[in-house]
Amino acid sequence: MASKIDQNPKQAFTETLKDARLGLPQAQYQLGLMYANGVGVKRNYVQALAWVRKAAERGLPAAQYLLGTRYESGSSVAQSDQAAFQWFTKAAEQGHPRAFYRLARLHGSAHAALAEAHHRRAAALGVAESQWILGAQALQAQAPEEALSWMRKAAEQGLAAAQCALGTLHQHGHGVEPDRGEALRWFRKAAAQSWPAAQVALSRIEAGEDDDLPSAPGRMGRGRRAAPASRQEHSPADQPNHPPDADRWDQLADPGDADARYHLGLMYEEGLGVAPDALRARAWYGLAAQQDDGRAQSALARLLELEADPQAVVWHQRAAEQGLPESQFALGQILSAGHLALADPVQGTAWTLRAAENGHPQALTILADLFSGPTNRLAAECLRRAAEQGEPQAQFRHGQQWDRPQSPGDDPSQAFRWYLLAAEQGYAPAQSAVGACHLSGRGAVVDIPLAAAWLRQAAEQGEAKAQWQLGSLCGDGGPGFKRDLKQAFVWCQKAAEQDFLPAQATLARWFVRMEQPEKARAWWTRAAEKGDMESQYNLAMALWNDPGPGKDTARSFHYLHRAAAQGLTAAQTRLGILYATGDGVAIDPIEAHKWFAIASLAGDHAASQNRQRSAGLITTGQRAEGERRARDWAEARQTRASDAPDRDF
Numbered sequence: 018m019a020s021k022i023d024q025n026p027k028q029a030f031t032e033t034l035k036d037a038r039l040g041l042p043q044a045q046y047q048l049g050l051m052y053a054n055g056v057g058v059k060r061n062y063v064q065a066l067a068w069v070r071k072a073a074e075r076g077l078p079a080a081q082y083l084l085g086t087r088y089e090s091g092s093s094v095a096q097s098d099q100a101a102f103q104w105f106t107k108a109a110e111q112g113h114p115r116a117f118y119r120l121a122r123l124h125g126s127a128h129a130a131l132a133e134a135h136h137r138r139a140a141a142l143g144v145a146e147s148q149w150i151l152g153a154q155a156l157q158a159q160a161p162e163e164a165l166s167w168m169r170k171a172a173e174q175g176l177a178a179a180q181c182a183l184g185t186l187h188q189h190g191h192g193v194e195p196d197r198g199e200a201l202r203w204f205r206k207a208a209a210q211s212w213p214a215a216q217v218a219l220s221r222i223e224a225g226e227d228d229d230l231p232s233a234p235g236r237m238g239r240g241r242r243a244a245p246a247s248r249q250e251h252s253p254a255d256q257p258n259h260p261p262d263a264d265r266w267d268q269l270a271d272p273g274d275a276d277a278r279y280h281l282g283l284m285y286e287e288g289l290g291v292a293p294d295a296l297r298a299r300a301w302y303g304l305a306a307q308q309d310d311g312r313a314q315s316a317l318a319r320l321l322e323l324e325a326d327p328q329a330v331v332w333h334q335r336a337a338e339q340g341l342p343e344s345q346f347a348l349g350q351i352l353s354a355g356h357l358a359l360a361d362p363v364q365g366t367a368w369t370l371r372a373a374e375n376g377h378p379q380a381l382t383i384l385a386d387l388f389s390g391p392t393n394r395l396a397a398e399c400l401r402r403a404a405e406q407g408e409p410q411a412q413f414r415h416g417q418q419w420d421r422p423q424s425p426g427d428d429p430s431q432a433f434r435w436y437l438l439a440a441e442q443g444y445a446p447a448q449s450a451v452g453a454c455h456l457s458g459r460g461a462v463v464d465i466p467l468a469a470a471w472l473r474q475a476a477e478q479g480e481a482k483a484q485w486q487l488g489s490l491c492g493d494g495g496p497g498f499k500r501d502l503k504q505a506f507v508w509c510q511k512a513a514e515q516d517f518l519p520a521q522a523t524l525a526r527w528f529v530r531m532e533q534p535e536k537a538r539a540w541w542t543r544a545a546e547k548g549d550m551e552s553q554y555n556l557a558m559a560l561w562n563d564p565g566p567g568k569d570t571a572r573s574f575h576y577l578h579r580a581a582a583q584g585l586t587a588a589q590t591r592l593g594i595l596y597a598t599g600d601g602v603a604i605d606p607i608e609a610h611k612w613f614a615i616a617s618l619a620g621d622h623a624a625s626q627n628r629q630r631s632a633g634l635i636t637t638g639q640r641a642e643g644e645r646r647a648r649d650w651a652e653a654r655q656t657r658a659s660d661a662p663d664r665d666f
Contacts, residue, residue: 025057026051026056026057027057027058028057029051029056029057030048030051030056030057030058031057033047033048033051034048037068037071040075042071042072042075042076042077042080043072043077045068045069045071045072045075045077045080046068046069046072046077046079046080046083048068049064049065049066049067049068049069049072049080049083050065050069051065052064052065052068053065062093063093065093066084066087066093066094069083069084069087070084073104073107076107076111078107078108078111078112078113078116079108079113081104081105081107081108081111081113081116082104082105082108082113082115082116082119084104085100085101085102085103085104085105085108085116085119086101086119088100088101088104089101089105089119089123098123101119101123102120102123105119105120105123106120109135109138112142114139114142114143114144115139115144117135117136117138117139117142117144117147118135118136118139118144118146118147120132120135121133121134121135121136121139121147121150128575130575130578130579130582131574131575131578133151133154135147136150136151137151138603140167140170143170143174145170145171145174145175145176145179146171146176148167148168148170148171148174148176148179149167149168149171149176149178149179149182151163151167152164152165152166152167152168152171152179152182153182155167156182156186156191161186161191161192161193162192162193163192164186164191164192165183165186165191165192165193168182168183168186169183172203172206175206175210177206177207177210177212177215178207178212180203180204180206180207180210180212180215181203181204181207181212181214181215181218183203184199184200184201184202184203184204184207184215184218185200185218187199187200187203188200188218188222197222200218200222201219201222204218204219204222205219213276213277213280213281213283213284214276214280216280216284216289217280217283217284217289220284220287220289221289275304275305275308275309275310275313276305276310278301278302278304278305278308278310278313279301279302279305279310279312279313279316281297281301282297282298282299282300282301282302282305282313282316282317283298283316284298285297285298285301286298286302286316286320295320298320299317299320301313302316302317302320303317306332306335309335309339311335311336311339311340311341311344312336312341314332314333314335314336314339314341314344315332315333315336315341315343315344315347317332318330318331318332318333318336318344318347319343319347322347322351322357325357326357327357327358329351329357330348330351330357330358332344333347333348333351334348337368337371340375342371342372342375342376342377342380343372343377345368345369345371345372345375345377345380346368346369346372346377346379346380348365348368349365349366349367349368349369349370349371349372349380350365350369351365352364352365352368353365353366353369401415403415404435404438407438407442409438409439409442409443409444409447410439410444412435412436412438412439412442412444412447413435413436413439413444413446413447413450415435416431416432416433416434416435416436416439416447416450417432419431419432419435420432420450420460422459429454429459429460430460431460432450432454432460433451433454433459433460433461434460436450436451436454437451440471440474443474443478445474445475445478445479445480445483446475446480446482448471448472448474448475448478448480448483449471449472449475449476449480449482449483449486451471452468452469452470452471452472452475452483452486452487453468453472453486454468455467455468455471456468456486456490465490465495465496465497465498466497466498468490469487469490469498472486472487472490473487476508476511479511479515481511481512481515481516481517481520482512482517484508484509484511484512484515484517484520485508485509485512485513485517485519485520485523487504487508488504488505488506488507488508488509488510488511488512488520488523489505489509489523491504491505491508492505492509492527505527506524506527509523509524509527510524513540513543516543516547518544518547518548518549518552519549521540521541521543521544521547521549521552522540522541522544522549522551522552522555524536524537524540525537525538525540525541525544525552525555528540534559534563534567535567537559538556538559538560538567540552541553541555541556541559542556545576545579548583550579550580550583550584550585550588551580551585553576553577553579553580553583553585553588554576554577554580554585554587554588554591556573556576557572557573557574557575557576557577557580557588557591558573558591560572560573560576561573561577561601570601571601573601574595574601574602577591577592577595578592581612581615584619584654586616586619586620586621586624587621589612589613589615589616589619589621589624590612590613590616590621590623590624590627592612593608593609593610593611593612593613593616593624593627593631594609594627595609596608596609596612597609597613597627597631606631606634606635606639606643607635607639607642607643607646608643608646609631609643610628610631610632610635610639610640610643610644610647611643611644611646611647611650612624612647613625613627613628613631613643614628614643614644614647615647615650615651618647618651631643
């Protein structure tokens with residue numbers, strides 16, 4: 018077809034029209050492109066869309082992908098993410114690389130696991146944008162070697178963002194030995210594509226001030242100090258490899274790219290490749306700041322602060338709320354001192370704490386002085402003293418300090434004593450705890466009617482856990498306590514409406530027994546969205562096994578993956594089977610072996626058998642890769658667990 022177009026556009030159009038009318042999908046697709054681009058015929062987007070649709074309906078992946086892009090953008094057709102998703106899915110099923118990338122974008126953060134899976138498929142098929150995104154995610158996850166690998170693939174395809182990031186990785190030695198020459202090479206490639214961040218980086222390296230390069234993706238940018246006087250004296254002619262004029266760089270941000278605008282602000286503030294111009298710097302920072310670019314908000318606030326402009330507080334606040342430690346620290350100092358704003362030492366300390374959590378060194382130093390000493394022991398002592406003075410919340414929390422099953426310091430009788438003191442003052446969480454003690458016999462005698470009485474007092478105050486426990490007790494009954502299914506539903510539903518996950522899961526199970534699957538699914542969905550892995554698994558199986566129109570394999574896979582990622586072995590085993598058989602998902606023997614290995618390490622017998630069977634059906638390399646992924650998953654999970662804050666005193 019291309020050769021026909023090269024010979025004579027009108028003749029090529031005529032011949033293509035004949036083939037398209039015969040039903041040849043490639044010709045129909047090519048004809049759609051001719052109409053869209055005015056090749057051999059007057060441009061007509063309606064006809065273009067019609068012919069592309071014919072080719073897509075006949076199964077041509079390129080046409081399916083193009084039709085998906087039209088629906089996604091709303092170009093020549095009513096915008097519809099659902100229709101775009103359907104056409105991208107059809108194209109992806111036939112292996113169209115960019116269809117996987119588009120599907121990942123549509124999933125976005127709402128279905129992060131599915132989005133990442135699609136990005137990985139697209140990246141493996143050579144889509145530079147997906148390779149770049151995976152590299153950024155790996156960098157954020159503190160996996161610099163993986164980040165380097167993906168960034169290099171994208172950069173070698175000419176993606177400027179990846180080239181700039183790769184230069185930063187080589188400059189700072191993230192995942193690779195520091196290499197100034199290699200960093201310069203990649204920065205120059207990106208700068209040649211008019212990428213402002215690369216120009217900033219080049220200027221700083223060449224000026225010998227490369228300790229503060231633009232942040233790599235996935236890392237929080239540091240705040241900028243005023244440039245030294247010597248840097249302000251540079252002119253473009255003094256520095257090699259700069260653009261010939263400033264106008265070219267100004268034009269880069271005209272479409273509204275916040276990143277470009279921010280870096281143009283840097284260039285004008287610090288005289289990087291252009292003459293220093295504070296007014297232009299402030300203007301570009303302002304445009305990017307209005308687009309919610311946190312770095313620009315912080316930089317603009319810093320300039321305004323130098324001019325004693327109260328608007329600095331507003332922009333520091335907006336940047337601080339986005340997590341920029343420089344602005345968090347600056348806001349803490351401003352509010353603590355009452356500079357440019359009314360003094361608020363409490364809020365000032367709170368922002369200083371947040372800056373310290375993000376690693377700001379000055380904030381950490383200040384807090385080291387403020388909180389020097391054994392803070393956990395101090396907190397425990399404060400609670401003990403408050404409890405002894407009769408404060409019910411402190412009594413309850415002090416009781417929790419003694420309530421540590423299978424841990425040092427566990428003393429159930431002491432815990433019950435403090436719980437009871439708080440409960441007798443009407444403190445609902447303590448009443449719930451006393452009821453639980455009488456149910457289990459932990460620290461108190463087993464007394465079902467007495468447990469129910471305490472739980473009812475807490476439940477009537479709206480304590481969700483007590484409502485659920487009372488509902489469960491009404492549903493099960495016990496010695497001296499009669500079953501009452503009506504009350505069971507009443508109390509359990511009250512707890513569930515407060516988003517108490519165990520109550521939502523309990524209601525779902527009850528509705529299953531009552532053969533009301535829609536109501537069960539509704540409660541499982543609410544619990545699953547809040548992170549309850551049992552509900553995620555149950556919902557996944559309900560969606561998968563639904564014999565009617567409620568069957569939804571895509572949502573089923575999504576919730577199954579979430580449950581597996583949280584460590585539910587049944588979900589892990591099931592996920593492995595799906596990957597192994599290709600039931601509802603593309604066959605992936607490596608992922609299948611990975612999930613079988615993970616579940617078998619947790620003691621799942623079926624997973625162990627499947628792991629052995631899988632090992633015999635795949636290559637040695639595939640088996641090794643699956644085992645490696647399983648180890649990486651387990652190590653990452655252990656790291657997350659060890660990094661979780663210890664709430665015990």
